[in-house]
Amino acid sequence: MKKFNRVITYGTYDLLHWGHIRLLKRAKSLGDYLVVALSTDEFNAGKGKRAYHSYEERKMMLESIRYVDLVIPEDSWEQKTHDVQLLEIDKFVIGDDWVGEFDFLKDYCEVIYMPRTEGISTTKIKEDLNR
Ligand code: C2G
Numbered sequence: 189m190k191k192f193n194r195v196i197t198y199g200t201y202d203l204l205h206w207g208h209i210r211l212l213k214r215a216k217s218l219g220d221y222l223v224v225a226l227s228t229d230e231f232n233a234g235k236g237k238r239a240y241h242s243y244e245e246r247k248m249m250l251e252s253i254r255y256v257d258l259v260i261p262e263d264s265w266e267q268k269t270h271d272v273q274l275l276e277i278d279k280f281v282i283g284d285d286w287v288g289e290f291d292f293l294k295d296y297c298e299v300i301y302m303p304r305t306e307g308i309s310t311t312k313i314k315e316d317l318n319r
Pocket of ligand 1: 197198199200201202207208211227235262281282283284285303304305306307308309310
């Protein structure tokens, strides 16, 4: 009997673009259930980011994506271990711009750093639009 695999990923997901979608699609392909811990506006401030879309708008957009099963708030750097245990997560997935940063989770679940999608980013969209 194949185990029901739960996957989690974290992010701001502002100005949703195809690089985000590719990450979510690949993350979901690693299991049966994908949780996205979405950075709150306050947490973004801590990351030095000011999202164009509010948390509620970003949450609603993510919830409309077929690969996403649950969206929860990310409001602290310390919540990942708790989230992984509470939600019985099997795999933590994030883009390889974070490689090594979350290896502490290896005590609780598989940690997978995925190659980022080249040629697209929220910053690039903003820069291109300002040209
Ligand atoms: N991503 C990607 N390719 C891109 C852009 C983003 O694969 N061209 C991935 C990132 O690697 C990340 C996810 O999409 O896994 C969301 O990206 P951001 O919203 O920029 O997330 P970030 O600010 O890196 O937040 O606690 C972890 C942080 O909240 C991660």
